[in-house]
Amino acid sequence: MKAADEGSGARTPWNKGKLTGQKAPLKLKEIWSIRIRLQLSERVRDLAIFNLAIDSKLRACDLIKLRVCDVCHGHQVASRATVMQQKTQRPVQFEITEQARDSVEAWIKAATLTAPDFLFPSRLHGSPHISTCQYSRLVHRWVASIGLDDSSYGTHTMRRTKASLIYRRTKNLRAVQLLLGQTKLESTVRYLGIEVDDALEMAEQTEV
Template identity: 40%
Template sequence: MTAPPKPAWNRGKVVGKKPPLTPDEVSLIRLLLRQDSRTQPAAVRDLALFNVALDTCFRGSDLVRLRVADVATPLGVREIVEIRQKKTGTRNARPVQARLSAVTRESLRTYLATEERPLHSWLFTGQGVRWSHSHLSESQLWRLFKGWLVRARLDPALYGLHSLRRTFPTYIHQQTGNLRAAQLLLGHVSIESTKEYIGTEQAEALDIARKYHL
């Protein structure tokens, strides 16, 4: 008697690269978080987190481990953030830099003003006394992102945390064609890794296919 065939591992799942957010989707999520922040203290953190995630293009593992000192000094919020990536730190000694926009710096100022945070403390923590001294985990970050997508009526199954990381460098490349800038933003050693990561060659091939047909 033969055993019944096992279901495919990817049955019902969306596989492949997760797409970046579009500028319109970014604006919508940001608007919803701003509205929520007027009545929900947690949304003040979420707005700052969303903005920092977009501006820095950091991996989730680096984003959740930011400390207050990474983005602020006793004089105020930094414009340039610099970190050593957790994943590639041993292979790439060069730190990664990111610029925080005026919008992001303002959301950080509002967030940091909600309570006294020492410079050595974690930047993005959980809510309540129990979790206020622990940084968010990557799974918590994903749950937050999933909630933002649902609020914006976007299907969470189509996205992942790498969607946040891909959004800004993909937009920069689309607007300027500058792949080197995207590489520096992502902290990639190889430009080929950047091409693969943001799918530039695939996007260019599809664009050509739109212009030519049999």
């Protein structure tokens, strides 16, 4: 019994010293601060990942598995793309803004990628594309580079950012739910960090 107690006492909780729960979205000025830093340092791949992550609002597992053909029509990056989500097995469509298209095209050219290739291939042997852990490290690095506490941010930050900006501008929960490709309104509410009762009331007001 004593040995068991000692063993359990030596075990450190995975989340000790870490902030858990919902991760904060980026503010508009923070998006531009990170974007400009990546541009000035000529980190072509990071800039492409950052811009596409913001625009697509995809979960990490879907973003890292994108192929060139998912976002390109011929040799040009499309203004819109549709991806099948791994979690829900439902398609979600997203807009790719001009600056994102430019950065993704620059990355494809620099990495000499072709249509069937993964858009963000891994630099490690045996891994066809970057992992969620690698992507997470990039997000923490971007956030820390502009002086923010990176423990408050994560990959869900990238997914929530544009959705939060759109919601603040429109107050349209249904539209944000559609853009995130979520099946339940409650999931959208959690992402936006608003009260459930208030959210449901607003959703009812927007119904036709």
